[in-house]
Every structure is written in structure tokens, then in C-alpha cells.
Amino acid sequence: DAKTTQPTSMDCAEGRAANLPCNHSTISGNEYVYWYRQIHSQGPQYIIHGLKNNETNEMASLIITEDRKSSTLILPHATLRDTAVYYCIVRVADGSSNTGKLIFGQGTTLQVKP
Amino acid sequence: DAGVTQSPTHLIKTRGQQVTLRCSPISGHKSVSWYQQVLGQGPQFIFQYYEKEERGRGNFPDRFSARQFPNYSSELNVNALLLGDSALYLCASSLFPGMNTEAFFGQGTRLTVV
Numbered sequence: 001d002a003k004t005t006q007p008t009s010m011d012c013a014e015g016r017a018a019n020l021p022c023n024h025s026t027i028s029g030n031e032y033v034y035w036y037r038q039i040h041s042q043g044p045q046y047i048i049h050g051l052k053n054n055e056t057n058e059m060a061s062l063i064i065t066e067d068r069k070s071s072t073l074i075l076p077h078a079t080l081r082d083t084a085v086y087y088c089i090v091r092v093a094d095g096s097s098n099t100g101k102l103i104f105g106q107g108t109t110l111q112v113k114p
Numbered sequence: 115d116a117g118v119t120q121s122p123t124h125l126i127k128t129r130g131q132q133v134t135l136r137c138s139p140i141s142g143h144k145s146v147s148w149y150q151q152v153l154g155q156g157p158q159f160i161f162q163y164y165e166k167e168e169r170g171r172g173n174f175p176d177r178f179s180a181r182q183f184p185n186y187s188s189e190l191n192v193n194a195l196l197l198g199d200s201a202l203y204l205c206a207s208s209l210f211p212g213m214n215t216e217a218f219f220g221q222g223t224r225l226t227v228v
Contacts, residue, residue: 049214102149104157
């Protein structure tokens with residue numbers, strides 16, 4: 001079962017920052033927060049991940065609250081090509097093997113508008 | 115560099131038949147995971163393999179099986195196909211299994227069972 005809650009859909013104006021929220025109130029101490037996006041039923045594309053510190057890369061920034069119960073993905077200057085389904089995922093340890101499996105929820109459909 | 119490659123891209127099978135899907139990970143990646151994505155839902159974890167051993171298994175029936183070869187490529191087999199097995203099957207590769215490692219997805223194999 002997914003351990004995250006996201007809004008079903010969001011709109012963003014082209015050129016503006018897109019802020020996608022995610023709640024993961026039951027996250028455990030060793031579980032990471034991952035963000036992926038999926039465009040037109042292509043394979044999911046990795047965006048960013050983090051444990052407790054804020055992270056930034058060339059695609060986005062990830063802001064994790066101090067209690068780790070929620071996070072926000074920030075796309076600083078959204079373009080039309082950023083229209084996609086965005087998945088906030090808690091990577092869960094699979095039993096004793098510590099194998100990290102990705103548990104996807106329903107995701108947020110982000111529509112970037114001109 | 116080539117990304118994760120999956121074959122075939124599309125196929126159609128009849129109920130009761132068997133199917134084999136193939137995945138080649140990114141060069142240097144030793145872990146492969148399989149996911150099933152039914153239309154309108156997020157991907158669901160099926161298996162993870164590392165160094166030719168199964169390291170994780172999702173909630174799927176025994177009709178689903180997989181293996182990993184010495185070159186780290188992988189096959190997913192599904193026996194006795196049902197209509198409900200129609201889905202996009204995704205393969206993801208990562209350097210190793212674990213909580214703090216990016217997984218990169220292929221474009222998937224679209225399986226239609228009729």
C-alpha cells in the first residue's frame with residue numbers, strides 16, 4: 001500500500017514555479033522519499049530523492065519538513081514539457097534484505113498551461 | 115550511453131498462453147526490478163533481482179516468475195495469462211538494491227491479453 005498522499009491534479013502557469021506537495025506521515029526513519037514523473041505512459045523518469053535534508057539537482061528541488069511527515073517538489077520554471085503525472089514515493093525496505101522497493105501511489109497530474 | 119532497454123515494446127497474447135519479457139539494464143547496473151502498471155494506476159512492484167538472486171517479491175501469484183543472467187539482464191515470465199494481466203510491464207535498473215540508489219526505468223513492454 002502506498003505510504004504517500006498527493007493531490008490528484010494541479011495546474012501551473014508556464015514559467016512559474018510548480019510546487020507539488022506530498023504527505024508521508026507514516027514514514028520510517030530509514031525510508032527515503034523519491035520523486036518520479038511519467039509522461040504519456042512512458043517509463044517513469046527519476047527526478048530526485050532525499051532522506052531528511054533538502055536536495056537540489058538540475059531538474060528540481062526537494063524540500064522535506066523537519067519531522068519528515070511531508071515534502072514538496074519544486075520545479076523552478078515549469079515548461080509545457082513538464083506536464084506529466086508526478087509520483088511521490090516512499091522507498092520501503094523489503095523485509096530483512098533491505099531491498100528498497102518503490103511503492104507508487106496515484107500521483108499528481110500536473111498540467112502546465114501557456 | 116544506452117539506457118534500460120526492454121523487448122518487445124508491444125505484444126498481444128491469448129488467454130492461457132505464456133509470455134517472456136526481456137530487460138537489459140544500464141551498463142554497470144547489477145540490480146533489476148520489474149513493475150506492472152495497469153491503465154490508470156501507478157506501477158506495482160513485482161520482483162527485484164541482484165547478482166542473479168531474488169531480493170524482493172511483490173504480491174503477485176506464482177504465475178509470475180523472473181530470473182537474472184550473469185550479464186545482469188533479466189527476463190520476466192508470466193504463465194497462464196489472464197485478461198487482467200494486460201498492462202505496461204516496466205523494468206528498472208540500479209547499481210545495487212537498496213534504499214539510497216536511483217532506479218532508472220525502461221520504456222516498458224505493453225502486453226495485451228485477448
